[in-house]
Amino acid sequence: MCVTVRMAVKELALFLVLVIYVNGYPSRGYKNQCVSKTKTIPVVSRDEWGAQSPTSITNLTLPVPYVIIHHTYEPGACYSLLECSSAMRSIQNYHQGTQGWADIGYNFAVGGDGSIYEGRGWKAVGAHAAGYNSVSIGIVLIGDFVSQLPPAHQMELTKELIEVGVELGYISKEYSLIGHRQVRSTECPGDALFQEITTWDRFTPAVNTK
Numbered sequence: 001m002c003v004t005v006r007m008a009v010k011e012l013a014l015f016l017v018l019v020i021y022v023n024g025y026p027s028r029g030y031k032n033q034c035v036s037k038t039k040t041i042p043v044v045s046r047d048e049w050g051a052q053s054p055t056s057i058t059n060l061t062l063p064v065p066y067v068i069i070h071h072t073y074e075p076g077a078c079y080s081l082l083e084c085s086s087a088m089r090s091i092q093n094y095h096q097g098t099q100g101w102a103d104i105g106y107n108f109a110v111g112g113d114g115s116i117y118e119g120r121g122w123k124a125v126g127a128h129a130a131g132y133n134s135v136s137i138g139i140v141l142i143g144d145f146v147s148q149l150p151p152a153h154q155m156e157l158t159k160e161l162i163e164v165g166v167e168l169g170y171i172s173k174e175y176s177l178i179g180h181r182q183v184r185s186t187e188c189p190g191d192a193l194f195q196e197i198t199t200w201d202r203f204t205p206a207v208n209t210k
Contacts, residue, residue, distance in 0.1 A: 044085070049117055054120070064172060071193055073144050076142075076143055101127045106119040112143060132183050141158060149192050176207070
């Protein structure tokens with residue numbers, strides 16, 4: 001009897017391990033996932049990185065026609081959940097406390113730890129590119145990319161995030177990919193990263209003036 005019970009427990013444990021392996025969770029300890037038909041990408045939620053509540057929310061009209069790429073410059077690159085969460089809190093404190101914005105400006109951030117961090121998310125108007133906030137998803141890569149590129153995995157995850165946004169209907173299938181400098185006088189997203197994104201799918205060198 002005891003042997004039978006032990007065998008049943010072992011079989012159940014093995015089954016649970018297989019379920020977790022096949023379904024891909026828990027993934028790196030993250031509770032949230034952004035899932036499309038072809039991709040499942042881990043997203044660190046606002047609660048997990050310690051976000052303050054927004055003071056107001058304005059909804060985007062979806063799908064948006066633009067994806068705008070940024071770099072943080074400061075804070076610099078981060079390579080762990082702890083470092084990147086701290087960077088996100090620092091950015092939000094600056095945007096809310098100093099700039100007086102309702103929330104962190106970006107819709108999403110991508111860290112050097114290979115993780116996506118939820119900012120305003122897919123549905124809320126951001127505050128990252130004046131004149132284009134209501135028609136775009138703003139994605140920032142955490143770090144200074146003026147003279148050097150982000151790690152390859154950080155850039156690939158950014159591309160995957162965009163693909164998921166298209167598949168889920170948040171980003172238009174005919175979207176234009178641009179760098180922040182194309183709509184404002186700024187070096188953002190840095191010379192190195194900007195040159196890189198000119199090679200990405202749907203990069204648009206000429207942007208309609210708004």
